[in-house]
Amino acid sequence: MTxxxxxxxxxxxxxxxxxxxxxxxxxxxxxxKTTNKNETLDRYTGKKILYADSYHEGYAWSDGxxxxxxxxxxxTGVELKVHRxxxxxxxxxxxxxxxxxxxxxxxxxxxxxVVILSDDNAVNYVLxxxxxxxxxxxxxxxxxxxxxxxxxxxxxxxxxVEVALTNQLIEKLKQYTQxxxxxxxxxxxxxxxxxxxxxxxxxxxNFTQTAFVKNFTxxxxxxxKMQGEVDILIxxxxxxxPDWNDDEAENxxxxxxxxxxxxxxxxxxxxxxxxxxxxxxxQGEYSAQTALKILDDVSPASLPEVTNKKGDLMLNLKIxxxxxxxxxxxxxxxxxxxxxxx
Amino acid sequence: xxxxxxxxxxxxxxxxxxxxxxxxxxxxxxxxxxxxSNILPLSDQSLILSEQINSINSLESEINSYIVxxxxxxxxxxxxxxxxxxxxxxxxxxxxxxxxxxxxxxxxLDENISSLIKINEQPExxxxxxxxxxxxYESIDKLKKLEKGLLEHRTDELRxxxxxxxxxxxxxxxxxxxxxxxxxxxxFFLSYLLSRGITKSITxxxxxxxxxxxxxxxxxxxxxxxxxIGQLATAFNEMATELKESYSGLEQKVFERTKELEVAKKxxxxxxxxxxxxxxxxxxxxxxxxxxxxxxxxxKNKGD
Numbered sequence: 001m002t003x004x005x006x007x008x009x010x011x012x013x014x015x016x017x018x019x020x021x022x023x024x025x026x027x028x029x030x031x032x033k034t035t036n037k038n039e040t041l042d043r044y045t046g047k048k049i050l051y052a053d054s055y056h057e058g059y060a061w062s063d064g065x066x067x068x069x070x071x072x073x074x075x076t077g078v079e080l081k082v083h084r085x086x087x088x089x090x091x092x093x094x095x096x097x098x099x100x101x102x103x104x105x106x107x108x109x110x111x112x113x114v115v116i117l118s119d120d121n122a123v124n125y126v127l128x129x130x131x132x133x134x135x136x137x138x139x140x141x142x143x144x145x146x147x148x149x150x151x152x153x154x155x156x157x158x159x160x161v162e163v164a165l166t167n168q169l170i171e172k173l174k175q176y177t178q179x180x181x182x183x184x185x186x187x188x189x190x191x192x193x194x195x196x197x198x199x200x201x202x203x204x205x206n207f208t209q210t211a212f213v214k215n216f217t218x219x220x221x222x223x224x225k226m227q228g229e230v231d232i233l234i235x236x237x238x239x240x241x242p243d244w245n246d247d248e249a250e251n252x253x254x255x256x257x258x259x260x261x262x263x264x265x266x267x268x269x270x271x272x273x274x275x276x277x278x279x280x281x282x283q284g285e286y287s288a289q290t291a292l293k294i295l296d297d298v299s300p301a302s303l304p305e306v307t308n309k310k311g312d313l314m315l316n317l318k319i320x321x322x323x324x325x326x327x328x329x330x331x332x333x334x335x336x337x338x339x340x341x342x
Numbered sequence: 343x344x345x346x347x348x349x350x351x352x353x354x355x356x357x358x359x360x361x362x363x364x365x366x367x368x369x370x371x372x373x374x375x376x377x378x379s380n381i382l383p384l385s386d387q388s389l390i391l392s393e394q395i396n397s398i399n400s401l402e403s404e405i406n407s408y409i410v411x412x413x414x415x416x417x418x419x420x421x422x423x424x425x426x427x428x429x430x431x432x433x434x435x436x437x438x439x440x441x442x443x444x445x446x447x448x449x450x451l452d453e454n455i456s457s458l459i460k461i462n463e464q465p466e467x468x469x470x471x472x473x474x475x476x477x478x479y480e481s482i483d484k485l486k487k488l489e490k491g492l493l494e495h496r497t498d499e500l501r502x503x504x505x506x507x508x509x510x511x512x513x514x515x516x517x518x519x520x521x522x523x524x525x526x527x528x529x530f531f532l533s534y535l536l537s538r539g540i541t542k543s544i545t546x547x548x549x550x551x552x553x554x555x556x557x558x559x560x561x562x563x564x565x566x567x568x569x570x571i572g573q574l575a576t577a578f579n580e581m582a583t584e585l586k587e588s589y590s591g592l593e594q595k596v597f598e599r600t601k602e603l604e605v606a607k608k609x610x611x612x613x614x615x616x617x618x619x620x621x622x623x624x625x626x627x628x629x630x631x632x633x634x635x636x637x638x639x640x641x642k643n644k645g646d
Contacts, residue, residue, distance in 0.1 A: 012530065016523070315472075317469070317472050317473060317476070320469045320472050321467065321469040321470075321472070323469070324467055324468045324469050325468065325469055325472075326409075326468045326469055326471045326472055327472050327475075328406070328409075328410070329402075329405060329406040329409050329410075329475050330406055332472060332475050332476055332479065333402065333406075333479060338476060340473065340476065341472075341473050
């Protein structure tokens with residue numbers, strides 16, 4: 001009797017266990033479909049990344065980089081902290097140094113696994129000042145033209161250098177002219193003169209005519225003069241022309257444009273035919289993706305320094321009409337912004 | 343109730359439970375089958391919409407080619423596009439508002455393509471093409487947006503169906519597992535009750551038989567069931583009663599016979615005693631005779 005009872009109990013137990021096991025197996029299989037994705041996405045849970053921005057929130061360039069970073073980190077589980085140094089509004093050296101010290105304090109308190117720095121001030125006053133070849137990995141972006149000016153790259157760094165997409169812009173302008181003569185026009189500032197130097201040295205561009213103007217009248221004179229003396233004109237920047245008038249400049253450009261004019265800054269798009277601007281999101285996305293690679297134990301020193309490649313194309317159909325010029329359909333399609341005819 | 347009937351009823355109970363689960367499962371499966379019938383038209387429509395979106399992309403490249411190359415074949419292709427598109431899509435747009443929107447977008451595209459061809463063939467100003475291409479692209483984008491909206495709607499419906507089916511399938515799996523366990527438990531419980539009832543009665547019968555074999559003929563079995571075991575118990579009780587009665591008569595007879603034997607024995611003993619006494623008497627006389635004979639002999643000798 002006892003033996004039989006034992007056999008019955010064992011049979012029942014086995015059946016119940018098999019039932020429960022089968023149920024949980026099927027349930028697990030169903031859950032696996034949804035949890036596999038989450039496991040992949042949440043693999044960086046507990047990892048901390050600090051993003052120190054040289055500038056401030058609301059500044060389009062900084063906002064674009066931040067957007068790019070956030071897009072990549074979304075759903076990864078990474079804890080992101082953003083710190084703004086606000087050096088655009090406070091350009092003095094003392095402020096920049098103090099801002100660098102503040103970032104150091106934030107790093108010590110937050111204890112990030114990787115630090116992302118954007119633009120020269122953050123690199124100069126944080127990385128160069130306190131963290132050269134330390135164990136804390138850094139990813140920099142938005143660093144203008146040449147990182148070797150700061151002795152970069154270090155053993156603990158990887159980064160993207162920000163270069164103007166002047167070559168690409170010139171290639172697009174060349175489609176609408178026969179000649180090769182290139183002119184350069186900009187407000188007379190140290191930055192723009194430095195830019196021209198970089199175009200010549202780093203991009204091997206030879207401008208047959210250059211003009212740095214101090215006021216609006218000078219700009220109009222130079223703009224009009226160059227229409228007859230070069231085949232392509234790069235209008236770099238109006239920042240630094242104190243009496244600049246947007247509406248007047250637009251009308252003047254419309255009346256006097258005879259050659260394809262291009263710019264790298266979207267805010268003077270109404271005065272040129274083609275604009276090609278850098279994409280801040282590219283810098284942010286690169287930085288975040290590189291930070292994730294570092295979190296995957298890739299040494300930052302093994303990652304090559306890169307330059308930005310993406311650009312937003314802008315077309316001005318008003319100027320195109322004035323020049324009696326037809327863009328290729330592909331170009332119109334690729335344009336992010338188009339200034340339409342009235 | 344007979345044991346066979348009990349087994350049959352147990353089996354029937356299990357069968358009914360299984361049938362209930364089977365009906366529930368079939369009901370769920372029928373829901374899946376119903377939803378499956380909706381999948382096919384939806385997936386067909388999604389396929390047509392995807393093809394149309396690809397076709398719009400092709401239209402873009404054909405417009406590009408037409409502007410660059412300007413062939414008559416390309417011109418015809420881009421001219422005919424809106425009509426072909428309308429025929430394929432309008433068949434499954436049920437919503438009147440959406441159909442109207444599609445109609446407007448197609449008309450706009452048709453007009454813009456016609457204008458583009460006209461401007462491209464006889465341009466007053468080369469740059470006029472820019473604006474017209476832009477208008478064509480805007481029409482295409484509008485159409486694409488509407489198509490993507492429809493496609494998303496179909497995709498959402500398909501997702502909803504698949505989600506429902508996954509849920510139903512999950513329920514069916516749970517139901518199958520649960521029904522298996524439930525039927526097993528019921529089967530086990532019923533067979534336990536049945537076997538327990540049989541073995542308990544048989545054990546009582548065995549114990550009763552053992553007691554009777556020990557001579558306890560008053561033993562009775564209390565089994566009230568009406569099955570074969572109950573009948574057996576009744577027969578057993580009757581047998582025990584008869585056995586007792588039979589045993590009681592036998593004892594009386596033995597008693598009487600014993601008494602008779604005792605009387606006979608007593609008589610025999612008395613007779614034996616008398617016989618012994620006579621024997622003793624006979625032997626005494628014999629001895630006296632011998633003594634007398636001896637005395638006579640002695641006397642005779644003495645007399646000689």
